[in-house]
Amino acid sequence: MNFTLRVWRQKNGNDSGKFVTYQIQNISADTSFLEMLDILNEELIAKGEEPVAFDHDCREGICGSCSLYINGRPHGPKQLVTTCQTYMRSFGEGETITIEPWRAKPFKVLKDLIVDRSALDRIIQAGGYISVNSGSAPEANSIAIPKPIAEASMDAAACIGCGACVAACKNASAMLFVAAKVSHLGLLPQGQPEAKERVVSMIAQMDAEGFGSCTNTYACEAECPKGISVTNIARLNREFISANLFS
């Protein structure tokens, strides 16, 4: 397959950046999106040009490193997959593909398509944990957790923290990310002692980082590669309201 690529190129955080157009030929339909970019980079290196910088690690859809805003959507045209699990067969022959970095005030572009997502880490540091004493592992069956609760918590825990929710949201809100963490920990008995403190601190950090507020367009849920549901945002709202007004 052949494609025209419009790629955002930016030397560093101070550079203003611009789109550069590349032609790429003879790409197998079963090439992954990132492999296609690898092929482009090899061609660029052979020509003595600077390769395109992009984030990636596991390339199997589990680490949350890959990003890319492809043809107006985070992680490309297919639902429930990351960019690394997107294949060129999802595009049309000869299609022009526009590739941009995630855009949000807290996500500064570091180089080309790589943005600094450490704001998400700071939200986790603000409360996305449980405090337990170290030592030998406790007996697994000593705390009974109903199956539906465990399932709901694990569904939320599927969040890989890629930031697609922020990238998709017209307000660059990180609510789905925060909601996933708050639900994942708060639903389980081990997370409940710190539940109120957690939701208040994480929202405060989210606001301080400059993420926008949720207006319930639900674009995040539609674009999340892990299918995290916006019912988690409702839980977050509920917990935040009750932590502030009723405690």
Next chain:
Amino acid sequence: MSWFLKFVTSSVGRKFVTGLTGLFLVSFLIVHLTGNFSLFRADNGEAFNVYSHFMGHNPLIRVMEIGLVLGFGIHIFTAIYLQLENKKSRPIGYDKVDASANSSLFSRTMFLSGSVILFFLMVHLTNFFVPHRVTGKDVVDGTAVVNATKLDGSALLASDGQPIKDMYISVATAFKNPIYVAIYLLGLILLAFHLNHGFQSAFQTFGLNNKKYFPLIRFIGLILSIALPAGFASMPIYFYFILG
């Protein structure tokens, strides 16, 4: 009080206030529409004039009117604040956005639909509130506001013997003018947009989203977003096209 300020200025708290005032405004619309249906009585506007006199003079209603002004004021204030803050969160935008792939048009145009409703509200108040409560002069044709009469031509009086102003004739005059009819219909279409997203959105904001009953909330939102604007639209349509 600082806990309260901290809550309402947080991203979630701001939305909570927008949602609460939004739902309060929906309840106002339902009452307003129900009362306005008296326009359709074939009694020379008597029932409607009695109703609008009551709304303008009953002390309890006057107190509730303050609540309504506050409701609108706070809703508009938080909405503008929300919009400005959210615009700041993405200083550099995307070149290509495929928003229709992941969200509804109604959800993305809440500020636009709200702004058109606000414009409509200004026109609406100058049409009826300002002439009857402030200037005493109709804005549409410039004539003085007159006292209402019954079908038999005798004066329409309130229970305390005061003459009742003829609001009905003001409505009829405004809705004979195609420009006003067009502004009203446009405002109501945008109200439908606003409610289509807003009603269910408020419940999500309060954290009341649950797989069991959320489909019902969405359905009620859909019905309200059609029925309320259609109910209000029936009035300019009736005066312009049927009584014409």
